[in-house]
Amino acid sequence: MAEEVVLLDFWPSMFGVRVRIVLAEKGIEYEYREEDLRNKSSLLLQMNPVHKKIPVLIHKGKPVCESSIIVQYIDEVWHDKAPLLPSDPYQRAQASAWSKIENAFVWIFFVFDELDFNPPRRIWSTKGEEQEAAKKEFIEVLKVLEEQLKDKPFFGGETLGYVDVCLIGYYCWFYAYETFGNFSIEAECPQIIAWAKRCMQKESVSKTLPDVKKVFGFVQEVRKKFGVD
């Protein structure tokens, strides 16, 4: 069964990690293939000729590209196990809409499916006014999310849902942001941190998310590369 599902990915990618979480939630066996983004495999180029980006899911030899499309695909094919998206069309639409708030994050943080690191992102890669502005924006977005979460344990309600899975991948980056940005996310947005810790209690999340220190080391390398330090 495992050879039926292959995932081409890059370990720090927030987009890749959500696919890994969904596969874990649904107990789907798969073969993980790490891509060196500076030296992309011929398989990746063949399976995603248009964008040449990870993640790419290959199911029975056929590729599915773009993380949100992959997640929806997995949810539709393996629909009987741990459904992520609600069955009610209006709630599905709401979940899709809230997951798009991450577009705000992408401007503030960093996207790793491109290894040209271009342009570097703002919280951990700038200083002074620009960095302060980035931090402010980030906290604002988190606060909007906190309002949406209210007193639910997860965005999906009682269990992990689509929005939780799309957003939790950023959590392992918080340590790096806090250190390089010199601020405490928990102080500003305690409910988000509480939510993240609840997600981490799920094996599918805790075993999948890259180690916080590893991510920190990665960001350090990138900063050096861009002479930010």
Add this chain to the structure above:
Amino acid sequence: MEEENEVKLHGMWVSTYSKRVELALRVKGIPYEYIEEDLSNKSPLLLQYNPVHKKVPVLVHNGKPLAESGIILEYIDETWNYAPLLLPEDPYQRAQIRFWANFIDHQMFEAVAKVLTTDGEAQKTAIEEAYENMEAIEKGMEQLFPDGARKIDGQNLGLLDIMVSAVLGTQRANEQVQGVKIVDPERFPLMFSWVEQLNELPVVKGVFPPHAKVVAFLQFIRKNALKPSSS
């Protein structure tokens, strides 16, 4: 007791995002009330409904609001889930359609906008990019529809038809304003034929503004973009 089915669409006559929702509603034969929004003076109703994005279009179904045209289109398809279906039922085909819908919506749209709003060397670069994107789409569509040029049927439009119409439908007007053709019939015969057929459909003509109005609007955009001092 029959469920009341009240559909309102807050849109803008020039917004292609707005147009695509209108097209979907008409293709499915869903009656709706259209409310034109002046974006420079957004109605409090619109702001109330759309706290995260504050944009058009907003669909309000039985009092429940939804934003983001892509999300609205899938919602329409799932709620009024009778033919014509905007998305096929097979998950893999759905994934492919979503991929190309995204590509047209983002890459192609940006490329088209760049060609319109630049001149000289910058436009030359923009045109190259646009052609690259067109080639990708042409190839992609050849794979999706291996039986050759699509026979477009006004009763059976799907999500890609709507996206192509919204993003590439005004190409004649764009060409007139920017002096350059993007949907070249020789290089991209499948796409050219597709756009031409879509533009002939009464349902499309009914939704999109007339040619002269589009030209005037695009001219306004180009003129403002090329002004020497930008605010």
